[in-house]
Amino acid sequence: MTLDATDRRIVEALQGGLPLVPAPYAKVASELAIPEGELTKRLQAMKDSGVIRRIAAAPNHYKLGMTANGMTVWDVQDDRLAELGAQIGALPFVTHCYERPRALPDWPYNLFAMVHGSSKDEVEEKRQQIVTLLGDALRGCDTLYSTRILKKTGLRLRKKGD
């Protein structure tokens, strides 16, 4: 989907978040000087095309007691990756699962799976399930725990002319 000038103004107005007021779309529409119906119609079109994945909350894992956030990374035999990646992505405790390129020699891993838990023991226990699942296709692995959120703002459009 190509965004026109009005769409871009909408994205810019909403990238910091939705106003927490009873009629948030009316408020944003009035700031943009367009009718609320036009705003919601355009938002619906962005949802339909996937530009907006959802209008929702982003929780802070730490504050919810999920203090152990492990980015588990795996060097999986290439010809088994599609099949095994799909199985790992389907595990209930895996929140994101991607194939990514290796960066040799710095980085031999081609599969990333995020595993969250209330303790490192819990993440480790879940990680073992992935080890078992990968079996003899597993050539190496590591777990990178996040120790600090350094930034979390989501997408920011640059203002035109920047």
Add this chain to the structure above:
Amino acid sequence: MSELDQLDRDLINRLQDDLSLDHHPFKVLAKEFGITEEEVLTRIRQLRADGVLTRFGPFFDAHAMGGDFCLCAMAIPEEDFETVLTKVNARPEVAHNYERTHRLNMWFVLACETPEAIGQVAEAIEQDTGYKVLQFPKLQEFYIGFRVAA
């Protein structure tokens, strides 16, 4: 920060699903929970103020807008970490950034409006900081079950 009660937790779970485009979207939620619209809003504002929710609003997909995302990593020595962090975070394309336990200790996501911009921004960060930026674009996505149970 105030202790989360069960209603907060249920609300956090529900708020990770899509909010309606209704004129009074929070009233729709209030009905589901059997509380007032004002209480829904008060609780969300409190959760935002306490940092339990880092954001509430549309999740934009740069890829669907013709742009792109890329996970990047850098190996920064401890003594340079804060200096490099300031430079990296100053870029609007850096959507989020985590410190992690590894030689590659800074992991961030670039969200750009064009696929070409990813490489340009990564290169600019390298020139600005003097450290290599490894790029890990996603080649294949195996389901995103993004929700966190509160």
